[in-house]
Amino acid sequence: MPSFSSPPNQQNYYEEVWMIVRKIPRGKVATYGQIAKMIPPPNGVDIEAYKAFAPRWVGGAMANCPDDVPWQRVINSKGEISERQGAERQRLLLEDEGVKFDAKNKIDLKIFGWSGNDDAQPIQSKLF
């Protein structure tokens, strides 16, 4: 596997990515950039560099994710599945979860996009 990251720090970063991905509720999807923004850059990494490459690190995390991580819920910023081996299975898994694809095989992030707070469905009577 390519694995453009192996150091302990990066492995730890991977675990953070997986933790967030596991938090994505069924029927919702998140983008690489969205996940990247939820995770602070590792120590020693410039924020600018992180901002530019974090999405790829998330992609690397997905490439090495355990089987219990719903990697299929992680897509690119366009709301489409990044083509690769297994992309077909990814679409099937998402459809099985209730995620709908449009004519262009794209997902409407306005509907299925994950805000990052799965336990805050009621906008009322929550914190604040």
Add this chain to the structure above:
DNA sequence: GGTGTGACTACAT
């Protein structure tokens, strides 16, 4: 130690 590359994104044209 230079070069290519990877499940990306944002901005410009």
Add this chain to the structure above:
DNA sequence: GATGTAGCCACAC
């Protein structure tokens, strides 16, 4: 909206 380009990390060869 579809292309093209910049951004700039870590790894394999």
